[in-house]
Amino acid sequence: MIPARFTYLRAASVDEAVAMLGQYGDEAKVLAGGHSLLPLMKLRLAAPGVLVDITPLDGLRQVRQEGGDIVIGALSRFHDLHGDPVLAEHAPLLAHVAGEVGDQQVRHRGTIGGSLVHADPAADLSAAVLACDGALVVSGPQGRREIPAAEFFLGPFTTPLEPDELLTEIRVPARAGTGWGFEKFRRRAIDWAIVGVAVTGTSVSLINMAGTPVRATATERALAEGASLADAAALAAEGTSPVEEPHASTEYRRHLARVLTARALERAAG
Ligand SMILES: Cc1cc2nc3c(=O)[nH]c(=O)nc-3n(C[C@H](O)[C@H](O)[C@H](O)COP(=O)(O)OP(=O)(O)OC[C@H]3O[C@@H](n4cnc5c(N)ncnc54)[C@H](O)[C@@H]3O)c2cc1C
Numbered sequence: 001m002i003p004a005r006f007t008y009l010r011a012a013s014v015d016e017a018v019a020m021l022g023q024y025g026d027e028a029k030v031l032a033g034g035h036s037l038l039p040l041m042k043l044r045l046a047a048p049g050v051l052v053d054i055t056p057l058d059g060l061r062q063v064r065q066e067g068g069d070i071v072i073g074a075l076s077r078f079h080d081l082h083g084d085p086v087l088a089e090h091a092p093l094l095a096h097v098a099g100e101v102g103d104q105q106v107r108h109r110g111t112i113g114g115s116l117v118h119a120d121p122a123a124d125l126s127a128a129v130l131a132c133d134g135a136l137v138v139s140g141p142q143g144r145r146e147i148p149a150a151e152f153f154l155g156p157f158t159t160p161l162e163p164d165e166l167l168t169e170i171r172v173p174a175r176a177g178t179g180w181g182f183e184k185f186r187r188r189a190i191d192w193a194i195v196g197v198a199v200t201g202t203s204v205s206l207i208n209m210a211g212t213p214v215r216a217t218a219t220e221r222a223l224a225e226g227a228s229l230a231d232a233a234a235l236a237a238e239g240t241s242p243v244e245e246p247h248a249s250t251e252y253r254r255h256l257a258r259v260l261t262a263r264a265l266e267r268a269a270g
Contacts, residue, residue, distance in 0.1 A: 003041035010053045014139050014168060017054050022141050022164040024050045030166060031055070032075060032114035035106055060113070060168055063087050072170045074113025078102075078125075081112060091172050093180035093200045097128040100182065103190040113167045116152070119159050119212070122192040124184065126153060127213035131198040131205035132172040140165035153212035175200060181267030183260035187247070194248045195256035197236070199264040209240040209257055216240075219261060229269060233262035 011017035021028050029048035031037060032055065040046040054060070060075035063084045070090045072081070081087055082099035101107055101115070101124050115125045116136060126149075129136075134149045141164055152159055161167065184196035184207070196207030197216075202223045204216040218238035222231060237254035244250050 001042045003038070004044060004047040006041075006048055007050045008053065009050060010056060012056060014057060014060070014166060017052055017057070017166050018139055018141060018164060020050070020052045021166065024052075026163050028052055028163065030117075032111045033077065033109040034114075035102075035110040036114060036118040036120070054166070065090065065174060066171075068174055069171045070174050072112060072172070074116075074167045074169055075111050076113075078107035078110050078112070078115075079104075082107065090174035090176050091132060092178075093132060093182060093198060094125070094128050094172065096180070097124050097182050097198060100124055100184055106190075112170060116170065117159060117161060117167055119153055119155075119157050120192070121156050121211050121213065122208045123213070124182075124193065124196060124198075124207060127196060127205040127207045128182070128198040129170060129172065130213045130215065131200050131203045132175070133203065134170055134172040136167055137169045137171060138165045139168050144168075146171070150215075156211045179268035179270050181264030183264045183267075185256050185260060195242070195253050195260060197257065197260040197264045199261075199268045201268070204236070204261060204265070206236065206240060206257055206261075209237065209242045209253060211241070211243075214240060216257070216261060219265075223265075229265040230262055233265055234258055236261035 009020050028050040031051045031053045060073040062073045063086050078098040078101045087095040115123050130149045136147045136152050178201045181199040184193040193207045198205045204219050206214050216236045218235035219232045237257040242250045242253035
């Protein structure tokens with residue numbers, strides 16, 4: 001449980017962080033809340049030679065409205081997002097889901113940016129940002145680029161982020177007054193979801209039903225065609241590829257997806 005030796009660097013600005021990442025390339029890793037990276041390092045499943053600590057970058061810790069978008073700094077912690085008034089009004093699904101991640105300690109340290117870049121198929125906020133039609137803004141040596149959430153999750157723990165790029169903000173369309181629902185089935189209160197569902201309006205995303213968060217497209221299509229909530233929810237597992245695990249067979253996961261989608265849609269419909 002002791003990490004391999006590494007060099008610790010502390011970035012004072014986004015540009016400096018990008019320069020440090022560029023200098024060390026694949027050898028370097030960004031350190032945000034450390035709640036995914038440090039456990040992997042302690043288990044020696046990750047052994048970066050250099051850690052670039054971005055926690056001093058307070059400018060990446062804000063939520064603001066900009067035109068029709070809500071902009072969330074990548075360093076915003078789950079606890080802060082859960083209590084943020086702008087998010088609560090304009091992206092209430094995200095504010096709620098941030099309060100469902102792990103336990104108090106995790107929520108006070110973990111960041112939305114770290115969660116999205118880690119790209120765990122079991123992550124709550126990845127599915128929620130996907131349901132919100134969000135986009136991820138990345139800074140690198142070539143400047144900024146925006147990646148739609150639908151193109152960000154390439155596979156388990158895999159994203160299109162280059163080693164010298166930093167996720168700086170997440171943008172979601174402001175949707176005040178839109179109905180939302182979130183359901184997460186887990187064995188213990190602090191556990192990751194065995195299966196989860198995030199709904200905003202008629203957008204539906206699934207947690208842990210594939211190697212990435214996925215939209216429940218058959219359900220969304222049925223809703224657009226006027227199907228009842230129950231009939232649409234019955235299609236939630238179509239096109240998914242859940243993994244088989246000792247505590248959750250693929251068929252059990254499909255069953256959960258249908259049941260949880262029905263509950264989340266009912267909650268969203270108010
Ligand atoms: C006990 C426990 C329970 C948990 N339960 C849940 C749960 O129920 N649901 C859930 O979704 N998650 C859960 N998690 C996972 C965890 O909350 C997040 O994955 C974690 O907080 C990631 O954010 P971080 O800021 O800690 O990232 P870090 O651990 O610092 O970094 C994670 C990865 O992202 C990279 N990175 C971080 N920030 C950036 C950035 N801005 N730009 C580029 N790369 C970056 C790092 O280099 C690293 O590869 C749990 C974790 C623990 C320890």
